């Protein structure tokens with residue numbers, strides 16, 4: 292039994308100490324006054340008990356003529372304690388807010404750094420890692436979830452209140468030590484039952500989270516703009532609300548049974564301990580009535596007992612248990628990200644920098660590559676895929692690439708085409724070193740691809756490129772965030788991407804924030820955003836990247852803009868290699884070489900004319916598109 296207890300207490304103690312260690316992220320100038328203030332507040336109830344006892348004692352023993360004179364001092368002390376306790380409480384609130392955010396911020400920063408330190412993104416696809424990331428980042432999804440910062444502060448407060456509880460115990464022990472132990476036992480039993488209740492609530496909330504999320508999803512459909520459009524068009528409002536209510540009920544149903552059993556447990560504890568404590572108080576009262584003890588002692592014992600019960604009140608359990616959840620997730624996440632065995636001690640998060648107003652950081656320049664390797668090596672690279680096979684971590688049995696051989700020659704404009712799901716975007720992700728091949732290898736100029744070094748030579752527009760809620764200039768300059776923004780280079784990149792015409796219509800030109808929520812901000816159309824992403828990639832090329840990779844870069848552009856942009860992109864070849872994925876075969880016909888992807892490998896390769904003459908899969912697809920455009924054109928002419 293002792294072993295079992297030790298087995299449970301050991302990890303519990305380690306967890307609590309870890310919460311206290313998280314306080315290291317708070318600078319001493321904030322932590323020390325906060326602890327002192329909270330300690331003074333925790334001792335206030337015991338001080339009040341003493342002041343009250345002194346007051347009663349003086350009132351009972353003084354002459355009736357000078358009652359006010361003798362009562363004045365304890366009365367003033369009583370008032371002062373209440374006043375100071377209130378003032379300190381008011382002071383602590385903003386300090387605790389700051390301290391909580393420092394701890395949470397330090398943990399979030401640590402997680403972000405470690406997540407980005409992984410060269411490939413496959414680890415972020417593991418469902419467990421995604422869940423751990425959410426928990427450790429303290430993205431609260433429900434009211435029972437708490438951040439590690441809140442947990443650490445609650446643990447600090449609990450330690451401080453334990454000191455207050457000891458002071459109250461000392462006052463009660465002036466009557467009898469056994470009564471102090473009895474009241475302490477009652478307080479601890481109440482705390483234990485409530486803590487168990489908290490844990491069950493949290494577990495229930497976690498299992499009910501999926502229902503809660505579904506409920507929230509259907510409700511948001513009705514209240515948010517994107518869903519709101521369809522809800523109105525298709526008359527889905529009542530349907531969405533009914534679904535939301537269904538999931539809300541499913542989430543809450545198990546709660547009533549648990550509430551009932553928890554309340555029963557509370558009453559059982561009250562039934563066992565309550566009478567014993569009351570009997571103890573009755574003994575003190577009898578001794579006082581018999582004249583064995585002064586009335587002041589009875590007053591002190593009763594007030595200190597009340598203070599002791601309050602000091603160990605379990606209202607901090609949610610914060611502590613919720614905070615621990617985030618800390619444990621952080622520990623497990625670090626193990627997952629580093630490949631260290633779970634449970635091995637994790638390094639504490641780096642302390643956050645000192646406080647002060649924090650200006651919004653400009654996107655550039657940020658620190659450059661640690662080894663100082665220049666991005667440009669003087670000539671575009673030769674990249675070779677050698678019998679590359681690849682399956683996503685979530686679908687290991689379904690290879691997307693299967694023995695793919697491909698050469699990207701220095702400075703050429705290579706187009707990759709294929710049907711939906713052929714693996715074109717996957718090929719780009721491997722080329723960018725975001726995933727490693729499951730078989731075969733990729734080489735750059737004869738050397739195995741080293742993702743971190745290679746990416747300095749690469750500029751990519753992904754199909755799902757990021758729309759940064761920043762100004763146009765910042766959005767484009769992020770193509771090379773390690774150097775100060777160069778206005779002339781920005782203008783050149785914008786002109787090549789056709790963004791210059793968009794800029795003319797923006798209210799503040801380059802400085803227009805691309806976020807509707809910001810003052811003077813605008814949102815762009817899909818095609819205009821694509822031009823911003825293209826300009827960003829071209830800005831990177833201007834700054835030295837020597838392979839430009841474009842995954843459907845012109846899919847949202849109108850035909851005329853697309854043609855003009857493509858002509859300017861084609862002009863980049865030679866200075867840098869260009870790999871282009873596009874479904875519009877009329878666009879890719881100007882490429883130096885076209886490869887057709889099917890079944891996870893390259894099945895055709897050649898120039899547009901060569902592939903048409905070969906009469907294979909490319910020629911077939913081109914004929915279908917040509918027929919379609921011819922049909923559309925003649926339909927237009929008939930109208």
Ligand SMILES: Nc1ncnc2c1ncn2[C@@H]1O[C@H](COP(=O)(O)OP(=O)(O)OP(=O)(O)O)[C@@H](O)[C@H]1O
Pocket residue numbers: 416683684685686691709710711712713714715716717718
């Ligand atoms: N993260 C992922 N996890 C598992 N499977 C994925 C993932 N991303 C893509 N796939 C699968 O890999 C296959 C190839 O997808 P990919 O996006 O590379 O095709 P694509 O040729 O670019 O298609 P499209 O022309 O429609 O953009 C598809 O079957 C897709 O479902």
